[in-house]
Amino acid sequence: MAEMKNFVSHKQASQLLHNKFVVVLGDSIQRAVYKDLVLLLQKERYLTQKQLGSKGEMSFEQDCLIEGGCLSKLHNGTAYREVRQFQSSHHLVRFYFLTRVYSQYMRSVLEDFRQSLKPDVVIINSCIWDISRYSRDWTGDYMENLHRFFEELKKILPEETLIIWNLTMPLGEKIKGGFLVPEIEHMASHLRYDVIEANFYSGTLADAYKMDAVDFHFHFRFSLERRRKDGVHWDNVAHRKITSVLLQHAAEAWGVALPRSLAASEHTVKLAEVQLSANTNKTSAPKHTDFIPGSNFNFEPYRQYPHQDVLRSQHASRHHYAPYCPRRRDRYNYY
Template sequence: MAIYRKNDVKDLLRQEYVLLLGDSVQRSIYKDMVVLSQGNRFLSHRELKTKGEPTFCGDKLVKRSELTNGIHYREEREYVTKDLHLKFCFLTKIYNDYVESILNSIQDGTSPKPDVLVLNSCLWDITRYGPNSMASYQENLQKLCTRLQEILPTTTLVLWRTTLPVSEDVRGGFMTKDAEYRKDMLRLDVMRANYFAYNIMNKFSYDVADLYYHFQFQLHRQARDGVHWNMYAHRRVTNILLSHIANAWDVPDPVLPWHNNSKINFNESDVMFNRTNVLCEAYGHLDSTKKVISPIRAPSRKKPTDHQSAGILYSDVYTVPDDIHVEEEYEILNPKLSESSKVMLPSAPYPDKDAGPSSSGPLRLRRNRISTTGYKQPGRASKMIKERLRKERESEIARLGQRDANHLERFDKPMVGRWVRSHLVRNRQRYYY
């Protein structure tokens, strides 16, 4: 896989018509190609999230329906210059009346025949069309490939892009309340759908770019909704697709941007995986002296970069109660601490009276949302927490005896809410302070 820059994209796709059909991830791929054709920069966070805008970097909004998350949403965008012609059409189903209208316009000459056709549609197909959606998905893929063979010339490069991995907690626009029953099995359904799509495309001798394979170990680049991806991931997708097109046309890969700089030496694997330092070196400089400020700020040390790191950080320091979900977002209140310098809480059954917090301070985590039990902890213990502590203290006194009661009294004070996250450890015999 090569690294493509502005001039490389123009040289490869000069006077070529590229048509992209797919969902919101496909739209971001279209936007990244438009941005890369204009300059060596990344997509911004706002550009990735926005949909249906009147214009994007000089392109034209050809058609758009009302902004909804329904299956009838339509959006068509087109970017035309003297060197490049890109078009995107939003799909919620791989083959229906809308897709047939696009194919008919190509067949009757209303729209030009594409030189490259990049296809993908999966998540909407298998979640929004009933319990038999997987079988219908395979049938629609067969119908689409049959129609493509009828209307497209043999010179058109048909490229199927496999669906990227999704996380366990998916919150995309296609995941409505009616589709919640598919949430637990969606990751496996995506793998099945990719398998079916590969076999069908291979049967019709169409190309397949297996992006699921390339991104199954790069989930750290996934957005918080579990479906979309950040700017580095989309630049790697663009490089993979452009490399595939170049290989199909027997065009040599472009030389690396730093090939004449003896001070820069990346490993071949780093270049192949498009690691962040490689991408920043390739697209983060206008020249040898001036750097481009990244459109997305670097992850702050105050917040974990993803749900998984938040869960690991939380569970390593505290015992997680049943009513707290570690997948939710937490905020580290002590900015001086990092994950490598965590302050472990005392391991003694009860801390000494005079033993204060460590010099660096305890690692305190604050929830950004209200707990599922209906209370929050804003710094002072709420009535519900104090009542629970009182009951637990009485049961502990009855079991351990009066001699340990003086150690338990401190947990009735209002300041406890600042320091106690889970007031009982797993063995129900010790307190963390």
């Protein structure tokens, strides 16, 4: 429970991302990253198990489904699409579901960026589908697609955009998931090792293209109890931890000092005591509550400190940048 004291609160997230446009790109884990961020911008709660497991729904916590999902046919094929968007008076968050880091569909997404509002933050991961669904010998194609994607992204987005490449989280020894169709079940036993190799390639390339790479595989290596039974996805506490690491990194990039240790509230302390007692008695720990107490803080002048979850931070000295257009006349403005 000590790690919960470092979680970013609703108030902190709302202030940090004030007048920001955030784009999340990736698979079902990245969709949960998007959902947790949307939830945190509105209230102090965790995602429910139903929210974590749902895909393609028409609406989630005041967001809307723009494309794909239940607007078409739900399936587990590589052609699955899902575009979601949340918009409030001062926040804009969008999600694109990906099954490959660079493809014809990705080119259409990049064209959206080229022709319309440029995001302030782009959070990306694409790996598991890339290395399992297209070819047994995935290394060459994955490396080439990463090169193409990073190169195009750097050309289209302004220098001020914070691009964060997420390294894929640890897979279990026995896995199952939507991407693991019967044709590739034989790959399940060694896919976790392929992920480690793919993380090395993608992290190295992201650094070479001067992007920030956050190593969630390393960060969650001792938090495997947060991984769900399918060996792929993670629980709501893990996703709040992911959100907090990403927001803390964005704060560092923008020169905003977030407290490294937030004061534990009475609720958090009591929950920790209950879990400690349960562990002492060797009984199963209680289920995590979906309520998180808020904590107030003041934005202070930035003081540089090493960030333990980042391979290399490219933007530590960059100034705060906040262009935002609350009303866009394009196909994504449904509010």
